Amino acid sequence: MLKITDLHAEIDGKEILKGLSLQVNAGEVHAIMGPNGAGKSTLGYVLGGRPGYEVTSGSVEFDGQNLLEMEPHERAAAGLFLGFQYPVEIPGVSNVQFLREALNAQRKGRDEKPLSGAEFLKLARAQADALSMDQDMLKRPVNVGFSGGEKKRNEMVQMGIVDPKLAILDETDSGLDIDALRIVGEGINRIMRKSDKTVILITHYERLLSYVAPDFVHVLSAGRIIRSGGPELAAELEREGYAGVVA
Amino acid sequence: MNLLAVPTRRDETWHYSNLEAVASVWPVQTEVIDVPAGTSIARVIVQDAATDTVAIRDYRVILREGATATFHVLNTGGSFGRVAIDVTCHSGAHFELGGAMLGTGEQTLEIVTTLNHIEPNATSNQVVRTALGGRATGSYLGKVAVARHAQKTDASQSVKAMLLSRTATANAKPELEIYADDVKCAHGATVGELDANALFYLASRGIAPAQAKVMLLGAFIGSVFDGIDDPAERARVEAAAQAALERLL
Numbered sequence: 001m002l003k004i005t006d007l008h009a010e011i012d013g014k015e016i017l018k019g020l021s022l023q024v025n026a027g028e029v030h031a032i033m034g035p036n037g038a039g040k041s042t043l044g045y046v047l048g049g050r051p052g053y054e055v056t057s058g059s060v061e062f063d064g065q066n067l068l069e070m071e072p073h074e075r076a077a078a079g080l081f082l083g084f085q086y087p088v089e090i091p092g093v094s095n096v097q098f099l100r101e102a103l104n105a106q107r108k109g110r111d112e113k114p115l116s117g118a119e120f121l122k123l124a125r126a127q128a129d130a131l132s133m134d135q136d137m138l139k140r141p142v143n144v145g146f147s148g149g150e151k152k153r154n155e156m157v158q159m160g161i162v163d164p165k166l167a168i169l170d171e172t173d174s175g176l177d178i179d180a181l182r183i184v185g186e187g188i189n190r191i192m193r194k195s196d197k198t199v200i201l202i203t204h205y206e207r208l209l210s211y212v213a214p215d216f217v218h219v220l221s222a223g224r225i226i227r228s229g230g231p232e233l234a235a236e237l238e239r240e241g242y243a244g245v246v247a
Numbered sequence: 248m249n250l251l252a253v254p255t256r257r258d259e260t261w262h263y264s265n266l267e268a269v270a271s272v273w274p275v276q277t278e279v280i281d282v283p284a285g286t287s288i289a290r291v292i293v294q295d296a297a298t299d300t301v302a303i304r305d306y307r308v309i310l311r312e313g314a315t316a317t318f319h320v321l322n323t324g325g326s327f328g329r330v331a332i333d334v335t336c337h338s339g340a341h342f343e344l345g346g347a348m349l350g351t352g353e354q355t356l357e358i359v360t361t362l363n364h365i366e367p368n369a370t371s372n373q374v375v376r377t378a379l380g381g382r383a384t385g386s387y388l389g390k391v392a393v394a395r396h397a398q399k400t401d402a403s404q405s406v407k408a409m410l411l412s413r414t415a416t417a418n419a420k421p422e423l424e425i426y427a428d429d430v431k432c433a434h435g436a437t438v439g440e441l442d443a444n445a446l447f448y449l450a451s452r453g454i455a456p457a458q459a460k461v462m463l464l465g466a467f468i469g470s471v472f473d474g475i476d477d478p479a480e481r482a483r484v485e486a487a488a489q490a491a492l493e494r495l496l
Contacts, residue, residue, distance in 0.1 A: 048447075048451050049450075049451075050447050050451075051443065051447065071450070071455075071456075072447065072450035072451055073450045073451075073452075073453050073454055073455045073456070073459075075451075076450070076451055076452055076453035077453050081451075082451045084448065084451075087448070088442075088444045088445050088447075088448035090445050090448070090449075090463070090466065091466060092465070092466025092467065092469045093462055093463070093465075093466045097462075098449070098452070098462075099452075101454055101458065101462065102449075102452035102453045102454055103453070105452075105453045105454045105455060105458065106452075106453035109453065141466075158452060162452065162453065
């Protein structure tokens with residue numbers, strides 16, 4: 001599904017990723033954990049194609065294509081979804097309008113017919129229901145006035161609607177209370193726990209992993225994956241802290 | 248505004264104009280709209296003249312006691328496009344303006360308003376949104392003059408401009424001339440560019456850059472035309488604004 005080889009990337013001339021390699025296959029859930037400043041969010045942004053993040057060497061292959069040559073919107077159409085740590089507020093654009101444009105743009109990129117307004121609304125309502133999001137929030141401007149938890153839930157509604165192959169979720173668990181964490185965790189499982197899909201969870205904490213059980217856990221430190229293991233590695237990190245494992 | 252001589256750079260309200268273009272159509276006709284006491288009028292002005300033409304619309308509005316005028320202006324056509332509205336408010340009158348200027352290439356666009364509050368209790372509210380690409384210039388000049396006895400005047404202006412290229416220019420010039428001591432005159436002006444975070448967020452959901460910009464600019468122009476009562480008229484102006492936005496990118 002995704003093969004990252006010796007990836008180096010920098011922002012403003014400062015190297016953040018320093019030879020990161022990682023392979024993830026369909027049907028797997030991977031967790032990437034690591035201390036602040038390790039490069040976790042940078043990895044997400046580089047894979048999403050955020051302007052300002054420059055790849056200096058290495059390669060990223062997504063479903064047999066060179067991901068780094070694709071524009072951000074083309075990556076989305078190809079099936080990559082980036083869940084934001086801080087979802088952006090867009091005043092004046094309603095959630096419904098945003099999501100419909102997004103879905104139909106992706107469908108167009110895949111030579112599929114656009115959904116009609118009625119078809120789309122049915123889909124959006126079902127996804128909002130599944131994530132216990134108030135229907136009214138679909139009509140409100142994107143993320144404007146949403147609480148931290150509502151923004152993250154809205155990210156999951158978006159993910160459910162665009163139905164990606166690969167989801168990279170950057171600290172989707174931050175800012176969530178216990179109930180919201182469970183709802184979001186169940187959402188990730190429902191939408192993405194399938195044999196043809198892959199999830200990369202970027203997180204600080206083990207708690208999300210008790211809802212979304214990872215198959216693999218990786219420790220990212222100073223721009224590289226320094227250790228990989230099974231779910232037991234997350235428990236070890238929780239017990240001993242990054243300092244113990246990184247040392 | 249039947250000036251005899253062609254305006255020069257020294258004329259305050261023509262300071263940012265394309266004077267060569269102005270001279271080519273001078274003198275301009277002024278349409279006088281006298282609104283009787285207690286009545287109201289609404290005007291929708293879509294200035295979408297061909298790119299190589301000069302379009303100057305000049306209005307003089309007299310609002311008698313308790314009268315209301317609502318103007319909606321889309322100023323987007325011509326090499327030089329100007330919409331000027333001179334308003335005189337008698338007691339308790341109200342003037343409302345929702346304006347948008349959308350320009351690109353070498354266009355020079357301007358909305359110029361003069362609000363003369365000559366009697367007490369009159370109100371005015373002006374909202375203008377400008378988006379400019381290419382080497383276009385967009386100017387809003389808004390003068391509010393409150394006479395000595397025009398107490399309880401409440402006049403507000405909100406002016407925002409969005410620059411889509413480094414070579415575009417936006418001018419915002421609020422001008423207050425107040426001789427009364429019990430009035431409220433508020434004005435706010437900003438010039439900015441599209442939010443890079445929002446553009447990336449839209450792109451990350453599959454929306455191509457040009458479409459993302461149209462969405463954000465549509466939101467920025469936003470509510471300017473909401474106050475048009477006739478739904479068909481509103482749809483016509485919004486469609487024209489949408490087409491103009493797509494031309495900017």
